[in-house]
Amino acid sequence: MSRFVAEVVVSLKPVVNDPQGLTVRAGLHQLGFAEVSEVRVGKHIVIDLEAESEAAARARVGDMCERLLRNPVIEDHTISIHTPEPR
Amino acid sequence: MSRFVAEVVVSLKPVVNDPQGLTVRAGLHQLGFAEVSEVRVGKHIVIDLEAESEAAARARVGDMCERLLRNPVIEDHTISIHTPEPR
Numbered sequence: 001m002s003r004f005v006a007e008v009v010v011s012l013k014p015v016v017n018d019p020q021g022l023t024v025r026a027g028l029h030q031l032g033f034a035e036v037s038e039v040r041v042g043k044h045i046v047i048d049l050e051a052e053s054e055a056a057a058r059a060r061v062g063d064m065c066e067r068l069l070r071n072p073v074i075e076d077h078t079i080s081i082h083t084p085e086p087r
Numbered sequence: 088m089s090r091f092v093a094e095v096v097v098s099l100k101p102v103v104n105d106p107q108g109l110t111v112r113a114g115l116h117q118l119g120f121a122e123v124s125e126v127r128v129g130k131h132i133v134i135d136l137e138a139e140s141e142a143a144a145r146a147r148v149g150d151m152c153e154r155l156l157r158n159p160v161i162e163d164h165t166i167s168i169h170t171p172e173p174r
Binding site: 010011021024027037038039043044046047048051067068 | 088090096097098108111114115118120122123124125126127128129130131132133134135136137138147150151154155156
């Protein structure tokens with residue numbers, strides 16, 4: 001078994017309204033950042049795990065997304081797997 | 088002026104306790120994902136903006152992080168800038 005680090009980005013689907021993003025955009029406009037046209041806010045989840053291979057790690061993290069990490073009705077997710085930096 | 092897309096990841100500093108991450112880890116363990124050793128949860132913010140250049144976009148988004156998007160006491164941030172896909 002080897003150690004892997006999975007980065008999961010869970011973001012609202014493009015058709016879903018994002019009140020948090022709208023609020024951040026309004027805040028940025030109020031601070032003078034008028035060049036901002038859109039803001040979307042999602043979750044960035046970093047998971048340290050053990051797995052036989054990178055492919056196995058990706059499959060397990062995919063299962064985690066389906067079972068806990070994302071709501072498939074309104075959210076998309078992307079997974080990237082890398083090996084941890086030596087400590 | 089050109090359009091750019093900035094991806095900002097705001098994450099808790101490694102020394103800061105992450106109750107949301109601990110809760111997600113506990114949930115994953117309860118679902119049988121015993122291979123997970125650590126989970127950290129952060130924010131993933133996508134900003135569409137106009138700027139003269141990629142460097143200018145990066146500088147402006149850096150200002151946004153300092154002024155609104157992150158709490159410098161407990162959070163780190165990383166910025167990546169890319170050009171939007173043609174629609």
